[in-house]
Amino acid sequence: MKGSRLQWAALMASSLPGIAALAALLFTWVSVEQSGKQLQIAERGQVTGRFNAAVGNLASPAVDIRLGGLYGLERLMRDSPHDQPTVVTLLTAYVREHTHGQVGGSADARPATDVQAAMTVLANRDPKHDGSGDFDLRNVRLRHLGYMGMWDRVRQRVIGINFPEADFSAADLSDADLGHAQLAGVVMTGTALRESTLNGTELADADLTGADLARSHLVRADLRRVQAAGAHFDETDLTRADIEDARLERASLVRASLPGAILRGADLRQADLRDADFTEADLTGADLTGAKNLSTAGFDGAILNGTRGRPS
Numbered sequence: 593m594k595g596s597r598l599q600w601a602a603l604m605a606s607s608l609p610g611i612a613a614l615a616a617l618l619f620t621w622v623s624v625e626q627s628g629k630q631l632q633i634a635e636r637g638q639v640t641g642r643f644n645a646a647v648g649n650l651a652s653p654a655v656d657i658r659l660g661g662l663y664g665l666e667r668l669m670r671d672s673p674h675d676q677p678t679v680v681t682l683l684t685a686y687v688r689e690h691t692h693g694q695v696g697g698s699a700d701a702r703p704a705t706d707v708q709a710a711m712t713v714l715a716n717r718d719p720k721h722d723g724s725g726d727f728d729l730r731n732v733r734l735r736h737l738g739y740m741g742m743w744d745r746v747r748q749r750v751i752g753i754n755f756p757e758a759d760f761s762a763a764d765l766s767d768a769d770l771g772h773a774q775l776a777g778v779v780m781t782g783t784a785l786r787e788s789t790l791n792g793t794e795l796a797d798a799d800l801t802g803a804d805l806a807r808s809h810l811v812r813a814d815l816r817r818v819q820a821a822g823a824h825f826d827e828t829d830l831t832r833a834d835i836e837d838a839r840l841e842r843a844s845l846v847r848a849s850l851p852g853a854i855l856r857g858a859d860l861r862q863a864d865l866r867d868a869d870f871t872e873a874d875l876t877g878a879d880l881t882g883a884k885n886l887s888t889a890g891f892d893g894a895i896l897n898g899t900r901g902r903p904s
Contacts, residue, residue, distance in 0.1 A: 673721040680725030691733040702736040715740035715753035727758040737768035
């Protein structure tokens, strides 16, 4: 019996270092977990502090301080993608409030420095973190908006801004440079885009109902399935644009340039085609029924297979 007790005591003695090590490991794990939670709390507090400071700067009467607030929000989006939807909503509201109702004035007037900066910050964000961010830019006045894209040295091509499904209803984007932009599904009903640059821009499934794109440039633009009833494309350059299955009924294409454009299945009923140039365009299955001034349009080398209301 005495021997058994001695053996048990010896076993316990030999186990103590392991038990102590296990206890130390558990203590370390609990400490690390608590430290991690405290660190997360501290980081969230820091993010909140940075956000509040940036927002406070936006209310400053000094443009340089407002710019600091805008770039502070840009850094915050990069450091804390979780907060990007809130920042996007805030920045679009900032642009609306600083441009809404600005009518008249000089035709050469450009967006204020801070407004251009806010749009550039939005353009350079990572769209995959947008979440429920509200991209509401209705009624904004961004005449002569400067180019916001960038050159991708790796892919050796221009990367345009990315505002998918944004709402630009009734906005003024005349003479804006939106070349190579990703604007799929945007809402631009009644939007002024006169003399704007949209070369290579993706506008598939966009709503351009009643929009004014007179004298704008849409070379090789993607306009597949756009809703553009009643829109104005007078003297617009649509060279080699993809306008397949677009709804262009009652649209005005007076003296529009469409050489090599793809208009397969496009709806051009009652559209005004006076002096429009469809040289070598593909109008397979397009509907020209009731089109105005059809006899003055040029169709040299155009593909007209299955085109309804086709020119004689």
